[in-house]
Amino acid sequence: MQGQSFTLAELAELTGSELSGDGNLVIDSVAPLETAESGSISFLANPRYRRAVATTRASAVILPMDMRASAPAVPAVFSNNPYLAFARVARALNPQRPAQPGVDPSAWVAPGAYVDPAAEVAPHAVVHNESRIGAGSVVCSGAVIGVGAVLGADCVIGPNVTIAEGCQLGDRVQVSAGAVIGADGFGFAQDGERWEAVPQLGTVQIEDDVSIGANTTVDRGSQGDTRIRQGCKIDNLVQIAHNVEVGEHTVIAACTGISGSTRIGRCCIIAGSVGIAGHLNIADGTTFTGMAMVTGNVREAGVYSSGIPAMPAQDWRRSAVRFRQLDAMARRIDALEKALERMNDDNNEHTGP
Structure with missing residues (x-):
């Protein structure tokens, strides 16, 4: 999806980001790291995808500030909030269609x-x-x-x-x-x-x-x-x-x-x-x-939070059976605690001074 185009320097200024590389590069689209082509800009917010930065064909990448020390060869803009910077770049390149009066x-x-x-x-x-x-x-x-x-x-x-x-x-x-x-x-x-x-x-x-x-x-x-x-x-x-x-x-x-x-x-x-x-x-x-x-x-x-995460059906059925037994189990535990308390009281009486 294409709309307008900007230089990389203009996009860095627009997003309040730090420019690294050729600011005269023309950017006309946004795309994922894996499928980007020349003229596109991608972004990295999740460190798990850091390897994709080295192989991307994007003209530029939006990166987190903590990657400045290990900056890749690709031109980049560094942001404290790469996802927000990407959103602003994407909106600038693809502005909402104005009303047709x-x-x-x-x-x-x-x-x-x-x-x-x-x-x-x-x-x-x-x-x-x-x-x-x-x-x-x-x-x-x-x-x-x-x-x-x-x-x-x-x-x-x-x-x-x-x-x-x-x-x-x-x-x-x-x-x-x-x-x-x-x-x-x-x-x-x-x-x-x-x-x-x-x-x-x-x-x-x-x-x-x-x-x-x-x-x-x-x-x-x-x-x-x-x-x-x-x-x-x-x-x-x-x-x-x-x-x-x-x-x-x-x-x-x-x-x-x-x-x-x-x-x-x-x-x-x-x-x-x-x-x-x-x-x-x-x-x-x-x-x-x-x-x-x-x-x-x-x-x-x-x-x-509440709710119960999904689990294997067999485990869920076993747990559901236990749910129905919880009230009886609670009563038995209460009775056992009271019996244990009585035993402790009896022992204290027999071992007292």
């Missing part, structure tokens, strides 16, 4: 909607009354912008995304294909054996620079609003229930589910398939590893 003839824009002249509305998109599309924003094919919804500047709303009624997005928000922002929360009141829907009257408020992955759902609040704070990055297939608040710069990996009215702190890391119960408070800077089950408040930052 205008409304496609096959799109439907309600008379009461406002689309900024610098925004793009692609084929078969639908923009309902009282909604607003900000400058430089792109509404891709098949997307639906609900009544009264607001998009800030430079947003990208992917194909077949739904931004439901009244939801508000800040600037530079990206929502990938198939995501639904503002679905009704899962709220039902029980009437005997029947369930009656509780109206979901709130909205979703998404702040600037948020990224939301494909087929993720963010439910509207039941009365107040669901809030995704500035800079959050949310992966594909994530479920965020009504009235959840996700703090600034928190990242959430795929298949995680967050139940209603939970508050996630800022700068948290939530790995894949984590389940978080409702009405909880999670401290700033908390990390949950994959498949963790969170059932209580987390008041102190740290790394939290």
